Structures are given as C-alpha cells and as structure tokens.
Amino acid sequence: MTHPFDSIYSHGFIRAAVCIPHVRVADPAFNVERTIALARRASEQQAAVALFPELGLSAYSNDDLFHQDALLDASRSALIQLIDASRDLTPVLLVGAPLRFENKLFNCAVVVYRGQVLGIVPKTYIPNYREFYEKRQFASARDAVAREVPFLDTTVPFGNDLIFEATNVAGFALHAEICEDVWTPIPPSTYAALAGATVLANLSASNITVGKADYRRDLCASQSGKCIAAYLYSAAGPGESTTDLAWDGHALIYENNTLLAESQRFAADEQVITADIDLERLIQDRMRMTSFQDSVADHRERLRTLRRVPFHFQVPAGPVPLQRTIYRFPYVPSDPTSLDERCYEVYNIQVHGLMKRLQATGIQKVVIGVSGGLDSTQALIVAARTMDRLGLPRENILAYTMPGFATSRTTRNNAHALMKALGVSAHEIDIRPSALQMLRDIGHPFANEEEVYDVTFENVQAGERTSHLFRLANFHGGLVLGTGDLSELALGWATYGVGDHMSHYNVNASVPKTLIQYLIRWVANTHQFGEEASRILHAILETEISPELIPHRNGDQERPAQSTEAKIGPYELQDFNLYYITRFGFRPSKVAYLAYHAWRDKNQGPWPDLLPLDKRHEYDLATIKKWLEVFLYRFFQISQFKRSALPNGPKVGSGGSLSPRGDWRAPSDSESVVWLEELRRNVPA
Numbered sequence: 001m002t003h004p005f006d007s008i009y010s011h012g013f014i015r016a017a018v019c020i021p022h023v024r025v026a027d028p029a030f031n032v033e034r035t036i037a038l039a040r041r042a043s044e045q046q047a048a049v050a051l052f053p054e055l056g057l058s059a060y061s062n063d064d065l066f067h068q069d070a071l072l073d074a075s076r077s078a079l080i081q082l083i084d085a086s087r088d089l090t091p092v093l094l095v096g097a098p099l100r101f102e103n104k105l106f107n108c109a110v111v112v113y114r115g116q117v118l119g120i121v122p123k124t125y126i127p128n129y130r131e132f133y134e135k136r137q138f139a140s141a142r143d144a145v146a147r148e149v150p151f152l153d154t155t156v157p158f159g160n161d162l163i164f165e166a167t168n169v170a171g172f173a174l175h176a177e178i179c180e181d182v183w184t185p186i187p188p189s190t191y192a193a194l195a196g197a198t199v200l201a202n203l204s205a206s207n208i209t210v211g212k213a214d215y216r217r218d219l220c221a222s223q224s225g226k227c228i229a230a231y232l233y234s235a236a237g238p239g240e241s242t243t244d245l246a247w248d249g250h251a252l253i254y255e256n257n258t259l260l261a262e263s264q265r266f267a268a269d270e271q272v273i274t275a276d277i278d279l280e281r282l283i284q285d286r287m288r289m290t291s292f293q294d295s296v297a298d299h300r301e302r303l304r305t306l307r308r309v310p311f312h313f314q315v316p317a318g319p320v321p322l323q324r325t326i327y328r329f330p331y332v333p334s335d336p337t338s339l340d341e342r343c344y345e346v347y348n349i350q351v352h353g354l355m356k357r358l359q360a361t362g363i364q365k366v367v368i369g370v371s372g373g374l375d376s377t378q379a380l381i382v383a384a385r386t387m388d389r390l391g392l393p394r395e396n397i398l399a400y401t402m403p404g405f406a407t408s409r410t411t412r413n414n415a416h417a418l419m420k421a422l423g424v425s426a427h428e429i430d431i432r433p434s435a436l437q438m439l440r441d442i443g444h445p446f447a448n449e450e451e452v453y454d455v456t457f458e459n460v461q462a463g464e465r466t467s468h469l470f471r472l473a474n475f476h477g478g479l480v481l482g483t484g485d486l487s488e489l490a491l492g493w494a495t496y497g498v499g500d501h502m503s504h505y506n507v508n509a510s511v512p513k514t515l516i517q518y519l520i521r522w523v524a525n526t527h528q529f530g531e532e533a534s535r536i537l538h539a540i541l542e543t544e545i546s547p548e549l550i551p552h553r554n555g556d557q558e559r560p561a562q563s564t565e566a567k568i569g570p571y572e573l574q575d576f577n578l579y580y581i582t583r584f585g586f587r588p589s590k591v592a593y594l595a596y597h598a599w600r601d602k603n604q605g606p607w608p609d610l611l612p613l614d615k616r617h618e619y620d621l622a623t624i625k626k627w628l629e630v631f632l633y634r635f636f637q638i639s640q641f642k643r644s645a646l647p648n649g650p651k652v653g654s655g656g657s658l659s660p661r662g663d664w665r666a667p668s669d670s671e672s673v674v675w676l677e678e679l680r681r682n683v684p685a
C-alpha cells in the first residue's frame with residue numbers, strides 16, 4: 001500500500017463534497033468569491049470532488065439578463081478567477097456558468113482541477129415548460145457542432161459525453177449533468193455509468209415547491225441505484241431571485257440507493273456536506289450484477305463514442321479519517337422500527353420455508369434436538385409458529401433434549417423449561433450410553449476412563465444426537481429440523497455428515513448468530529409466547545455460547561465448560577467479517593479497516609436498540625486482525641466442504657446465504673494464502 005492505513009484513500013474511498021454557496025443574482029464577482037470560499041472548505045476536508053449548483057457563478061434566475069454581454073463577460077472573468085484559485089486545492093471542482101461557443105449560449109458545468117479546465121459539459125435537456133423558459137436563452141448539448149472548444153489559451157473537451165477519469169485512483173470516474181437532465185427517462189449520466197463513470201454529479205437549480213424535495217430524493221436514490229453509482233446533487237439556495245420562485249438549497253449524496261448525506265434545506269448559512277464514497281463497493285456490485293453488464297452490451301455502440309478525460313489526482317497525504325457510519329452489526333438494523341420489520345420478515349421467511357416443506361411432503365411432525373442454546377431455541381420458535389400457522393397442534397413438535405458428557409445444568413434446565421413453555425412434546429434421551437458404546441467400539445481411550453477429549457470424543461456425541469433424531473423421525477413420521485446457523489457454517493463450526501451439519505430441512509442456515517440473538521431478544525421483549533417463555537429466552541441469551549461437548553476437568557456441571565467464542569472468536573466480529581467478505585468481496589485489510597472503524601470505541605456510533613448497555617464491547621486493531629485471520633483460514637481453507645453439502649433451507653438476507661444452490665459456490669479444496677498474506681502485509685498491528 002502506498003498510503004497510510006488510516007486514510008480513506010488507501011481503502012477505495014473518495015470524499016465527495018456538495019456545496020451550497022450564497023449567491024447574488026447577476027453578481028459574478030460576489031458569487032465567485034463565495035464559491036472559492038466553499039471550495040477551500042471542501043479542500044480542507046480533503047474532498048476529491050466539490051460540486052456547486054447550476055449556473056452558480058452568474059446565479060440561475062437571470063432570465064433574459066443572460067443575453068447581456070456585460071453579465072456573460074463578468075461570468076467568464078469569475079470563472080478565470082476560480083480556475084486560478086483552484087491551483088492549490090485538493091478537489092476537482094464542478095461549477096456552473098453561462099458560456100458562449102459557436103454563437104450560442106450554453107448552460108455549462110465546468111470541470112476545474114488544479115488550475116486547469118478538464119472539460120466543459122453543456123446541459124442537454126433544456127426545460128421549457130411551466131415555470132421554465134430556458135430554451136429562450138440556452139442551446140442544448142445536442143446543438144453543439146464542435147467536440148472541443150477554445151478556452152483561454154487552450155482547447156478543452158466539450159460535450160455531455162465526457163468521463164473524467166483519475167488514472168491513479170481505481171474506480172474514480174466522474175460525470176457531470178445539469179438539473180433537468182436527471183428528470184428525463186434516460187439521463188446522460190445513465191450512459192456515462194454504463195461506460196464506467198462511478199461518481200455522477202448534478203449541478204442543479206431546482207426551485208422548491210411543495211412535495212418536490214421527496215421527488216428529488218427519489219430521483220437521486222433511484223439513479224444511483226440503477227446506475228450502481230454515487231449521485232451528488234446540488235440545488236441552488238439562498239440569494240436566487242424570488243420574483244416568481246423559491247429556492248431551498250437542497251444538497252444530496254447517495255451511493256447505490258443509500259442516502260449518505262443531506263443538507264439542511266432553507267438554511268440561512270452556506271453549507272458544505274461531505275460523504276465518503278466506497279468506489280470499490282460500487283465496482284464490486286457492477287462486476288457481480290450481470291444485468292448491468294448486459295445493459296452495457298446492449299448500448300455498446302453509443303458507449304464507444306463516450307470520451308475519457310484522464311487526469312492525475314493528487315491524493316491527500318497523511319491520515320484522512322473515514323466519515324461514514326459503519327454499523328457494528330451489519331445483519332441487524334440499528335433503528336428500532338427497521339429492527340421490528342427485520343425480525344418480522346426473517347421469522348416469516350423461516351416459517352414460510354418450513355410450512356411449504358411440510359405441506360409438500362404431507363409430513364405433519366418435526367423432530368428437533370433442543371440444547372438450551374441459541375440456535376435450537378430459534379428453530380424451535382420457528383417450528384412453533386409454523387404449527388400455529390398450519391393449524392396443527394404444537395405437540396406435533398417432537399422435541400428432545402439429549403444430555404451428553406458435558407451438558408451443564410443451566411442449559412439442560414433451560415431446554416426443559418423452554419419446551420414446556422412453548423407447549424411442545426418434550427422428551428429427554430441420555431446419549432451417554434450409546435456414545436460410550438461407540439467410543440468403546442472404535443477403541444477410543446475415553447472408554448477406558450482416560451480423559452481424552454479430542455475431536456472424535458466431541459463428534460461422537462454430536463453424531464449420536466443426529467443419529468437418534470433421524471431414527472426418531474422415521475419412527476414417528478417426522479422431519480428433522482436443522483438448527484445450525486450461517487455463522488457456524490462460515491466457520492465450519494459443526495460436525496460434518498452424521499452430526500449437527502445434517503437435517504431434513506434447516507430453517508437457520510441463512511441466519512447469522514448475531515441476528516439470531518436479536519430475533520430471540522425481540523420475541524422475548526415483545527412477549528410473543530407469554531411471560532414464562534420470555535423469562536427463559538432471556539436466560540438462554542445470558543448463557544455462554546458453547547458446544548458443550550467437553551466437560552469441566554474439575555467436575556463442575558453447573559455451566560458450560562467450553563467457550564465457543566474463545567476458540568473461534570467473538571461472533572459479533574466474525575459476522576462483521578462474514579458480511580463484508582461474502583457480500584462485497586473486500587480484501588481483508590479493508591474489512592479490518594472497516595471493523596476497526598466500527599468497533600474501536602464502545603461509546604461511539606450507532607447501536608442496535610435492544611443491546612443491553614453492559615453487553616457492549618470494543619476491539620483494538622490487533623484483536624480484530626487476530627480473529628479475522630481465524631475467520632479467513634477457517635472460511636477459505638477448511639470449511640467449504642461442509643457448505644458444499646448442505647441440507648435445504650431458505651435464503652433470508654442479501655449477503656446471507658452460503659448454500660451452493662443459494663448464493664455461494666466455491667471449491668472445497670481451495671487455499672487461503674492470498675487472503676492471509678494480504679491481511680498480514682497490509683494491516684499494521
């Protein structure tokens with residue numbers, strides 16, 4: 001890496017600024033002074049792009065004054081002053097000015113970078129309806145004859161087909177359009193995006209009327225989403241003429257349908273909003289989304305005609321801290337309303353999956369092992385709701401708790417209490433005799449009372465439970481419900497084949513552990529199964545996560561002896577890693593960078609509403625690196641064979657399926673070296 005770890009510019013981000021200056025109508029000298037002042041503010045914030053409103057140097061609302069030579073000359077002088085002032089500024093500046101070429105007047109976006117004009121983009125769609133009379137003053141980009149125009153002592157590219165491409169920053173490709181352009185069915189930026197532009201900027205002078213702010217948000221959100229791009233929008237604000245119209249200074253920054261920053265509308269002060277755009281995320285999504293590339297192919301001929309203007313972007317040296325909210329729990333929404341909706345949705349997906357399977361097979365019973373841990377609790381809740389929805393009695397859920405050599409009193413009691421509270425058919429089977437028989441049969445030292453607690457000892461117990469469940473299913477005409485979650489599948493934390501890996505149908509396969517914790521907490525807090533069930537669910541949430549396959553050496557049977565998270569890492573970190581690696585394909589150093597940003601300070605940042613205060617954690621970079629290394633090794637090197645042979649189960653979320661038929665196809669015999677080396681090389685901890 002050529003830049004420091006703690007700069008956004010080392011991790012595929014650029015900072016974008018959208019500026020709303022004060023203007024005076026027909027006063028370019030004043031307007032350029034305000035434009036330069038805000039450009040400096042954007043530069044101090046180390047932005048790579050700074051966008052200004054449409055015709056900002058002259059003001060937009062000049063009407064027929066645009067045909068006055070004095071105003072046009074003054075606008076041009078203001079532009080020259082701005083170009084000169086830009087020499088020592090960090091961002092590419094996009095400013096609006098009325099400019100004469102070919103004896104026509106164009107409404108232009110001028111792209112200025114460090115004392116040079118990279119290109120001039122005339123507005124394409126000139127509105128001439130209702131309150132707009134722009135055709136009276138301006139020609140359109142389509143009226144231009146020349147593709148280059150003389151400007152000052154040089155010639156510059158001119159047209160709506162220009163993409164300004166930083167040759168040294170991967171994915172930084174900028175396009176400019178002007179206000180009405182985005183109101184059309186196919187804005188010029190659509191073609192630019194198909195041809196590779198990732199940052200689409202709109203210089204606007206949109207007057208405000210009731211309801212229009214929402215419409216602008218919709219336009220920008222959907223243009224950024226459809227184009228898999230950033231969309232920057234800057235609408236004229238204070239100082240424009242109110243002869244017939246009003247102005248609210250609406251600035252917006254979207255990335256792929258997500259709002260990253262918005263100005264305060266009708267503000268008295270000038271504003272500069274900024275947001276960090278994740279260019280790599282956009283490129284990743286374009287690479288994966290085959291329909292985007294099909295669309296490129298369909299418009300190939302036109303796209304070939306677009307012109308690229310290369311420039312070298314001087315990347316700010318030194319640290320540039322990230323200005324972006326990175327949620328600690330990517331699978332769990334942090335605002336309470338979304339969390340409610342998410343929980344409702346996830347349960348419904350799981351329940352509908354199981355309902356269909358039961359209806360299709362005509363099977364009316366499910367068989368499930370209930371440990372008193374989180375996953376079997378979640379699956380049991382899903383099974384209970386499924387029976388309710390199908391109008392079948394909950395007794396059709398044949399639930400078995402099956403204590404082994406290491407089952408603690410706490411989880412066993414919780415398992416019994418839960419089965420009772422949910423009204424399912426509750427049973428207990430001691431698996432120790434059959435496990436001991438197998439250990440004896442295979443010659444394992446434990447059969448001779450030696451304390452050998454190896455993986456065979458563990459898997460014999462997991463296998464005995466599974467073996468019992470499948471035979472019980474045959475015996476009672478039921479279907480074995482799987483419980484293993486997405487996080488366990490990612491880490492290979494399950495016993496393959498004859499073990500908890502196998503079932504007839506697994507409702508949890510696409511639900512990560514951190515989300516299961518919230519789902520259970522949500523059910524408990526909203527008392528969906530009564531007070532007693534809520535009490536037990538809270539007790540289950542409090543219990544240490546453990547496979548309970550190895551006993552305490554001191555004979556303590558009260559609580560679990562093994563800690564899963566001490567071995568494979570905190571699930572909250574591993575789920576974070578899982579999301580960014582599978583959903584976006586980010587390199588490990590970027591995942592570590594994002595994790596550090598999210599997790600370094602427990603007093604900072606957004607938290608899912610239901611997380612108790614005393615459960616908050618924080619991690620330093622060394623700890624993040626250590627557990628990411630565990631994740632990478634387990635995920636890429638040793639566990640894919642388990643995912644390649646998965647039972648059926650519904651996909652629940654984007655970036656949330658590891659089924660080879662769902663969303664993740666990978667070889668069972670790959671290496672992990674490229675990920676591990678990248679992490680070791682590029683994360684300084």
Ligand SMILES: Nc1ncnc2c1ncn2[C@@H]1O[C@H](COP(=O)(O)OP(=O)(O)OC[C@H]2O[C@@H]([n+]3cccc(C(=O)O)c3)[C@H](O)[C@@H]2O)[C@@H](O)[C@H]1O
Pocket residue numbers: 455458459462488492493494495496497499500546547548549564638641668669
């Ligand atoms: N690429 C590949 N293709 C085909 N087979 C492959 C393979 N790599 C290993 N194998 C074979 O697979 C076997 C290893 O896999 P496996 O038998 O699953 O065993 P393994 O993954 O070594 O052990 C299971 C682990 O999961 C943990 N566990 C089990 C049950 C529940 C929970 C929980 O808390 O949820 C955790 C348990 O503590 C243990 O650490 C070996 O026999 C090996 O030869």
Ligand SMILES: Nc1ncnc2c1ncn2[C@@H]1O[C@H](COP(=O)(O)OP(=O)(O)OP(=O)(O)O)[C@@H](O)[C@H]1O
Pocket residue numbers: 368369370371372373374375376377400401402403404407465483484500545546547548
């Ligand atoms: N004592 C037990 N009785 C019955 N079934 C069990 C027992 N221990 C494990 N199982 C079955 O094996 C599955 C895997 O065990 P594991 O310990 O990973 O899961 P869990 O306890 O439900 O959840 P968690 O992994 O969150 O602790 C369980 O979900 C359950 O179906």
Ligand SMILES: NC(=O)CC[C@H](N)C(=O)O
Pocket residue numbers: 054127132178179180181183204205206207
């Ligand atoms: N300046 C413009 O092009 C404004 C037109 C745009 N349709 C709007 O209403 O905001």
